[in-house]
Amino acid sequence: MTLTGKQKRFLRARANRLRPEFHVGKNGINTTFLTQIDDSLARHELIKINLLQNTDLTPAAVAAELTSQIQDLEVPQIIGRVVLLYRPALKEKYRRLSLQVAAL
Template structure:
């Protein structure tokens, strides 16, 4: 899934008020961690992930691992140790942001 610049700007603006939901630590990405991110994206569509200082992986490595593990995932922004992730929800009752993104 590819987004236009206008859509990415909209997502970054919405994510500005969000706090990181998940933190990647020294264990890196595990299957359980990826499943939790998947479930959170289904309910929220837009989340932030923070990388702790003791992690051995970089933000770009986490982004590539997550995009390969989760279909339709888009990394809207990477700033330092913070990633903003977006994926449209499958269920209609959770599609709050994706309807606005599609309208842009």
């Protein structure tokens, strides 16, 4: 699934009020981190990840790693050291945002 420009714009507007939920530090990305992100995306559909100053990774490298490890993950935006992640929820009771994105 690839997002259109209109869908990305909608997600960026919704993410404006969000605070980064996860932080990538000097330990980088490990399996526990991936599991936590996967669980959070299953409930929230849209999350922000902040890269701390002590990490050796770039935001583009983090986005590439996460999209290769987590199925159906989209990266609507990368600004500075903040990566925005989106994935439609699998359970119907958590599908609030994905229904609006699909309607665009």
